[in-house]
Amino acid sequence: MTRLWDVGADNQPHVDGDVVTKAGQARPTLADVAKRAGVSGSTASIAFSGVGSISEATRSRVLRAADELRYFGPDPRARSLRQGRSGIVGVVLEDRVLHSFRDPMTIAVLDGISQELDAEHGGMLLLTSTGVGESTIQSAVFDAAVFLGCSPHLRRSIEVMRQRNIPMVAIEGQPFDGVLSVALDNREASARLAAHLHGLGHRAVATVTLPMDARRELLELDASVVAGATTAVSIDRLAGAREVYPALGGFVAANSSSDEGYAAGLRVLGAGGGSGRPTAIMAQSDLLAVGVIRAAESLGLRVPADLTVVGFDGARIEGLSDHDLTTMVQPATEKGRAAGRAVTELLAGEHPPDVAFTCDLHIGTTSGPPHR
Amino acid sequence: MTRLWDVGADNQPHVDGDVVTKAGQARPTLADVAKRAGVSGSTASIAFSGVGSISEATRSRVLRAADELRYFGPDPRARSLRQGRSGIVGVVLEDRVLHSFRDPMTIAVLDGISQELDAEHGGMLLLTSTGVGESTIQSAVFDAAVFLGCSPHLRRSIEVMRQRNIPMVAIEGQPFDGVLSVALDNREASARLAAHLHGLGHRAVATVTLPMDARRELLELDASVVAGATTAVSIDRLAGAREVYPALGGFVAANSSSDEGYAAGLRVLGAGGGSGRPTAIMAQSDLLAVGVIRAAESLGLRVPADLTVVGFDGARIEGLSDHDLTTMVQPATEKGRAAGRAVTELLAGEHPPDVAFTCDLHIGTTSGPPHR
DNA sequence: GGCCGCTATCGAATCGATTCGATCGGCCCA
DNA sequence: TGGGCCGATCGAATCGATTCGATAGCGGCC
Incomplete structure (x- = not known):
């Protein structure tokens, strides 16, 4: 009443x-x-x-x-005004929440971040960097920002945050001035993986890459796409592979999912028909690799007897049935942890250095010498 | 200078x-x-x-x-103090971020929420309700809260928010005064699923349930566990199944994962040995069901010839190899959307009603008549 | 020509806390 | 016994905006 x-x-x-x-x-x-x-x-x-x-x-x-x-x-609002602190860490995702969450790497990174933040900070504020959302980034309350694969169009938001003295950490993003970087040596890892294939004897190799720019569609990988690329991860992984296979071609996926891998796999394998068909496919993510394997099997190819497929990430995706994917295992949770720690240190007024991680080559059962 | x-x-x-x-x-x-x-x-x-x-x-x-x-x-802080609005919606997860994110249902719900919030609100603040985190809930800046499967120990936080006039929406939580509820009719759905098994002729049925309380360990399902249960979802799904199989027993999983399902499956199938073995197992989530199937197959049982396994959720988990899981398909993204809309309406001063969803029975290839 | 009402603008109050500097005792030690 | 110091407390300023009520100017209408 x-x-x-x-x-x-x-x-x-x-x-x-x-x-x-x-x-x-x-x-x-x-x-x-x-x-x-x-x-x-x-x-x-x-x-x-x-x-x-x-x-x-x-x-x-x-x-x-x-x-x-x-x-x-x-009242948290009043407190945060007076103290200049809210205890909130903003996490800027490139994609829609759903897509980001479907990517096991993103989840592992988020988990890593939250592990390090739990103690002192109030929580992670999820923000998306797409279109409209950007104004949000500038009007939301948070003390520090972590970018997950930020692309250059965030420039303005970054400037705003810099002006507000909001510490920023980028995971796998292009280096920006004043933004601490936590990254993988994607190029080196990719080169090492390519060297593995080369060592097995593969000479006809194709790739299925992650998206190269804001366009999200399946494209043939050609010079113009590479020239206009904005996504550091894809660029570096491609560059690494091309250290070994300079003319490496293939397709650019619309996103990192096994369905996209399947579609791209069909294109790659369909294109050449018989002799033009590659003996190995390097997928830039494990999800893509899983799709590529499905595509190969649906075309009657056996992996690895007829086709070698390698991934990237070390996601340990369930349901690869009998395969154990050959891949570069990256320390995803550790990247998140490092970012979380970096945030904590930056907020404490320290000046931690950039962090770089390396990958481990996991040789599974999806790679072998080329058929005949 | x-x-x-x-x-x-x-x-x-x-x-x-x-x-x-x-x-x-x-x-x-x-x-x-x-x-x-x-x-x-x-x-x-x-x-x-x-x-x-x-x-x-x-x-x-x-x-x-x-x-x-x-x-x-x-400055967002000053603005939010003056206006009493921050544009942030808090999302309270029961578990650690990693566990929550590994659950496809949680992700679908989060995606649904974010779909409806994108336009007006600044972002989702992820909070966890475990232990220490609770003080965080009370000291973080947000305008409205969505609970994902909240358990009673949040009572105090709920009181605090009510006092601050923060609208609250609970998805699949116990009904609380002043907290709008968005839920599934778990009991009815579970009963319908049980009826399907009964119709196939199953009389010896066991269950693997989701956790019943804050303890996170694999337990035998007995009267004392049920008596002390706090998790509405598990309770309701069990109650529904027991409308058809009043003495239904089995195990309580420590979490919703296929590994847990595997462990629980071994216990259920191992226990009886020969004649005491159930002819069908109702798992309370698809992830658990997948694990149960793995357990069955590792014991040399064929699904569905030797054992019928049904899940709950309709998660469409990849990697079930050849199986198409029989399950109750719940509209997870829709639940999230409804919660998002409810938040928007509550913030606009409206008084939307509770929302209840129903499930669709999907009959796949993992259920069939009992052997012999 | 006077009045009405509208737009553009201003000054001051307000949101709800934290924090700085000052004050006031009491206690210790010389 | 007095100086110095420390702990407890208070009053006032401050954080950075938004918003309310008031005012001035100006055109239109009767």
Whole structure:
């Protein structure tokens, strides 16, 4: 029967039925608590924050008053204005949430971040960098930002944050001034993987790459695509592979999923027909590789007898049935952890260095010498 | 020569070698912009927010001044204090981020939420409800909260939010006063699934349930576990199945994963040995079902010839090899969407009703009549 | 010609806390 | 006994915007 303020939008207190304890009894503030406890606002603040000295008697008097008024602690908004800190870390995803979450690497990285943040910080604010969202990035409350594969169109947001002294960490993004980088040596790893194939005897190799730019469609990998590429990861992995196979061609996937891998796999394998067909396919992610294997098998090719397929990531995807994918295993959770730690340090005023990780080559059962 | 604000933690100004335009040129505020444009703060505010009338000439003068000072718009913290709105929606997960993200249902729900929020709101703040995290829930800045499978130990946080007039929506949680509920009719769906098995002729049936309480360990399903259960979903799904099989027993999994399903499957199938072995197993999630199938196959049982296995969710998990899992398909993304819409409406001061969804029975290839 | 009403603008109050500097005792030690 | 110091407390300033009420100017209408 009594509801003192509306669930509604604005702050306007609004009495709406009935009995009321005291006049104007809107949501209590620290000042109300202080008054009731008979202390000043500053003292009441200390009772809650614990910063500064206060006698035990006073503290408990304040807390009791708070209890009586059903005051549950300082308003986070006011606190964050005054302190300049909100305890929130923004995580900027390139894609729509769904796509990002379907990628096991992204999830592992997010988990790593959250492991390191749990203790001190309030939570991860998920933001997307696509179109409209960008204004959001500039109007949301957070203390530090982590970019997951940020592309250059974030330039303006980055400038805004820099101006606001918001520390930034980029995981696998293009290096930006003032943005700490946590990355993999994708080029070296990819070259090592290509060398493995070369060592097995493969000479006719094709690739299925991750998206190269904001366009999200299946494209043939040609010079113009590479020239206009903005995605550092794809570029570096391609460059590494081309250290071994300079003319490496193939297709650019629309996203990292096994369905895309399947589609791209069909194109790669269909194109050549007989003799033009590659003996090995390097997919830039494990999800893509799984799709490529499905495509190969649907065309009656056996892996690895007729076709070698290697991935990248070390995602340990379930349901590859009998295959154990040959891939470069990257420390995804560790990348997230490193980013989380970097955020913590930056917020503490330290100046941690960039972080670079390397990959481990996992030789599974999907790679072997070329047929005949 | 002077830069007043360091990237560092606290607000302490800190000079560190640089060119400077004017003394005390810290991060500019709206007041600085107003002064430079020769207008009052209120007018400058209108120029940015667009709320209120302003002449085109004045507006552009303000914007030009802002440009010159490299002022990029109002500080989100101050704005959120004044307006009482931050544009952030808190999403409270029961588990650690990693576990939540490994569950395809959770991801689908999150995606649904974000679809509906994209337009108006700033982003999703991920919070976890475990232990320490709870204080975080009370000290983080957000306008509305969505609980994903919230358990009773959140009672206090819920009280705090209610007191702060933060609208709350619970997806698949216990009904709480003042918390809008978006849920599935788990009981009905589970009963329907059980009826399907009964119709096929199964009489010896066992179950592998989702966790029943905060303990996360593999347990035998007995009366005491059920009595102490706190997780609405598990309870309801069990109750539904027991409408058809009143004495239904089995095991309680530690989490929803195929590994757990495997472990639980071994226990269920190992226990009885020959004649006591069930002819069908109802798993409370598809992930668990996948594990149960693996367990069955590792024991030399064929599905569905020797054992029928059904799941719940309709997760379309890749890598079930040849099986098409019989399951109750729930509209997970829709649940998220409904929650997102509810949040929007609640924030607009409306009073939307609870939402209930139903499931579709998908009959795949993992269920059939009992052997012999 | 006077009044009405609208637009553009301003000044001051406000959101709810934290924090800086000052004050006031009490206690210790010389 | 007095100086110095430390702990507890208070008042006032501050964080950076938004918003309310008031005012000035100006055109239109009767």
